[in-house]
Amino acid sequence: MVAVEKAGIPAVGIAARSFARAWQSCVDGWGQPTTAFVTIPHATTGQQADFIRNMVDEQIEDIIRGLTEVQITANVNGPNGTNKSSELFTVEMDPSQSGLNAVNHFFAERDWSDGMPIIPPTPESIENMLKGTKRQPNEVVMVMEPGFGLATVEKIAINAVMAGCQPEQFSVLLAAIDCLGQPESNHRDMQVSGHTEAPLILVNGPVAKKAGINVGTAAMGPGVVNTANTAIGRALRLCLINIGYCKAGTGDPNFIGLPTKFGMCIAENEEVSPWQPYHVDLGFDNDESVVTLVTVTGPTDIIDSGSRSAEDTLSNLASMMFYPNAGSGGYLRGRQSAQVGHTNKRVPYQGPYHPIILSPSRAVIMAEAGMSKHDAQVWLHEHCRTSLKELLAKRDVPRDADGRWIYHQEMQRLEEDPNATIPCLESPEQYLLFVTGGSTHYANFFYGTYGIASQSVEMT
Amino acid sequence: MKVQVMSPAADRMDFKVPPAPRLQSLNGKTIGLYNNMTGGADIAVDRVAEHISERYTDVKFERYGGDLRSGRPILSRGVHIDDDEAAQIATEVDAVIGATAH
Numbered sequence: 294m295v296a297v298e299k300a301g302i303p304a305v306g307i308a309a310r311s312f313a314r315a316w317q318s319c320v321d322g323w324g325q326p327t328t329a330f331v332t333i334p335h336a337t338t339g340q341q342a343d344f345i346r347n348m349v350d351e352q353i354e355d356i357i358r359g360l361t362e363v364q365i366t367a368n369v370n371g372p373n374g375t376n377k378s379s380e381l382f383t384v385e386m387d388p389s390q391s392g393l394n395a396v397n398h399f400f401a402e403r404d405w406s407d408g409m410p411i412i413p414p415t416p417e418s419i420e421n422m423l424k425g426t427k428r429q430p431n432e433v434v435m436v437m438e439p440g441f442g443l444a445t446v447e448k449i450a451i452n453a454v455m456a457g458c459q460p461e462q463f464s465v466l467l468a469a470i471d472c473l474g475q476p477e478s479n480h481r482d483m484q485v486s487g488h489t490e491a492p493l494i495l496v497n498g499p500v501a502k503k504a505g506i507n508v509g510t511a512a513m514g515p516g517v518v519n520t521a522n523t524a525i526g527r528a529l530r531l532c533l534i535n536i537g538y539c540k541a542g543t544g545d546p547n548f549i550g551l552p553t554k555f556g557m558c559i560a561e562n563e564e565v566s567p568w569q570p571y572h573v574d575l576g577f578d579n580d581e582s583v584v585t586l587v588t589v590t591g592p593t594d595i596i597d598s599g600s601r602s603a604e605d606t607l608s609n610l611a612s613m614m615f616y617p618n619a620g621s622g623g624y625l626r627g628r629q630s631a632q633v634g635h636t637n638k639r640v641p642y643q644g645p646y647h648p649i650i651l652s653p654s655r656a657v658i659m660a661e662a663g664m665s666k667h668d669a670q671v672w673l674h675e676h677c678r679t680s681l682k683e684l685l686a687k688r689d690v691p692r693d694a695d696g697r698w699i700y701h702q703e704m705q706r707l708e709e710d711p712n713a714t715i716p717c718l719e720s721p722e723q724y725l726l727f728v729t730g731g732s733t734h735y736a737n738f739f740y741g742t743y744g745i746a747s748q749s750v751e752m753t
Numbered sequence: 754m755k756v757q758v759m760s761p762a763a764d765r766m767d768f769k770v771p772p773a774p775r776l777q778s779l780n781g782k783t784i785g786l787y788n789n790m791t792g793g794a795d796i797a798v799d800r801v802a803e804h805i806s807e808r809y810t811d812v813k814f815e816r817y818g819g820d821l822r823s824g825r826p827i828l829s830r831g832v833h834i835d836d837d838e839a840a841q842i843a844t845e846v847d848a849v850i851g852a853t854a855h
Binding site for chain 2 (some may be wrong): 436639
């Protein structure tokens, strides 16, 4: 709606009431806090038509007023913010319970945390963190939405200290934010969607060991052994909150949130995996260190105590992946697109990518049967299918003036076959097989939602 | 004990958009109805059009969102209006009412 106002004509939006704060946060970031919008009590998805019409009826006066009067809206936290870069504060602490908690209280009052206690980011600790990179503190790594915050190396370091990161982990975090800065990560949609999703950081190469990332049992869970995994994942979340202004209920309107949003960082167990590492699949050298960031929801834990073959194993995985209305076959309507910056420039990318975290034991079953990782991906691509008739019944695909499909014309011949099925995803590589964790009969499936990007890690 | 801490909050890009001039009346105007293809958003904007048609004279409507005709912006949940499309829309209509399912 701000883009329309920017073009010179009035606009008014209609949104569900639970998204009012998110809407206001967005238009603040878009530089027009007075953008008109009215709210209705509930989201319209799945509601009966009469119910939607009644909700609209109650707001029609305000909708019309939005086109004829400029709204007066208090802009408490305007688009320019009130925080000077790396402003320094002094907090009094003492040995009492409240005194020990003084810094956390100070940060919580300003909505500067994820709700958990933080490590005080003192100037000395930031200086120490910055030893983990050769990049300059004032370098802007990206502009983080929805708040359009400038992610400088220094600001990232401050949030890294708060999360409990060590300098040897800082380059992994920086690479994750480099990934977010790539349009293909579609970080805006990840941040502002009402859908529940979170960034998953996948690490490959020697930096994993240097950073102390656990690649074995319980690597995604709590525990001292997972300090690096936890701290890096959490640091990214703090950056999304404090730099991107993606704060619960405002910039972040996820309908319920996810525990995974506190942070997820894992590395591939390259020593145990029978397959080449994921970053080599992408074309990086084996001895390079690479971070991949993918936006996901889930996970679904896939138990498999019964498979006795590679095909059984893959079939069990496939049975848990797709459900009706989850967007399978969406590639027939064209590729997903990220939109970047205040111009909303559109950048198409292939997606979604669905990470499948395979226990080494599951990968070994396939490798022992002579199956490469690519073979396994092709198997999944061929066997995970969706009904074309049902897909088209939900919504048609783009066509040219002669009725020809614009995308994937080679599949149009199937249109008349009521029993035709098509692959759920566009290509085998979208089944992102990543081998890590303890070696037993499990896998975790993450449903990919928005973007994916990879970035080599600076080795200091 | 005094502890000095640094602010983790980022500076934000300086970007401001002034509100567009409002309409004196909707009589004789063309109104854009934008739905982002989430469930029910089309029903919401159609209802708004019914109300406006009853109250104002000679009002026309142009629909945006899910338009599969060649050369039209294919706006949807994942494809939002960009600057170029907004400029095009501003040549076609006098105002826009938009709805999302959320």
